[in-house]
Amino acid sequence: MNKTATAVKPVFHVQDMNLWYGNNQALKNVHLEIPKNEVTAVIGPSGCGKSTFIKTLNLMIKRIPSVKLSGELHFNGQNILKDKVDLVNLRKQIGMIFQKGNPFPQSIYDNVAYGPRIHGMKKKKQLDEAVETSLKQVALWDEVKDRLNSSALGLSGGQQQRLCIARAIATKPSVVLMDEPTSALDPVSTLRIEQLISELKNQYTIVIVTHNMQQAARISDQTAFFLHGEIIEASDTDSLFSVPSDRRTEDYISGRFG
């Protein structure tokens, strides 16, 4: 792990967090610190609570009526489970990418301009700049600059996912959450997204849910291993994969279950 970054205050500090869907407890006493400008990978077998956890970080989970939450979730020092939070502003600061690139059925340009427009950017010159900068950051500009007004749905799966990342970063968030962003992609597109993640972490704090342990090992600085809603082990990625401290982590990463 980057030693200088660990001295900086974590972006998220999660303490004793519990979450229930009705009577079904999906997160149990979760404790985790997410450092700034690092990639944190969330791994674990199906149903262990990875997606639930990542969706708590931007409070998206609260849209589900049966959800009950307890504990503390500090974002940049503010307990966003307790304090009154402006959700529009929170989501501006925390972008999210899903498993399948889900561009809006609109032009490439309008997809990327969507966030800046919602947050009040009106001038065409500023919007043009925001679109160009975001598409350049995801290395998509050269591929699409001559067809910005074409439908985003005409892009390949890998391009659509990069477009969704451009859309997420166009509002200049500080955090990008990614829920299995490459699971629907071919190996070449996956590699491009992984390279992109490694570049983006200079500017953003990234939390990525992945089923792919090689991917977690390749791109993350810190890894949290979830099992049955609990974090069994969270540490710097090299240590977790080379000298796991818990037998269950060792069994999972060596493929004995999951």
Ligand SMILES: Nc1ncnc2c1ncn2[C@@H]1O[C@H](COP(=O)(O)OP(=O)(O)OP(=O)(O)O)[C@@H](O)[C@H]1O
């Ligand atoms: N909307 C929901 N309503 C009720 N229960 C849910 C809901 N979403 C998830 N759960 C339950 O919460 C638990 C954790 O699910 P979650 O989707 O977070 O796991 P996961 O680790 O992301 O799984 P996967 O790897 O299969 O995507 C599971 O028991 C699941 O059935």
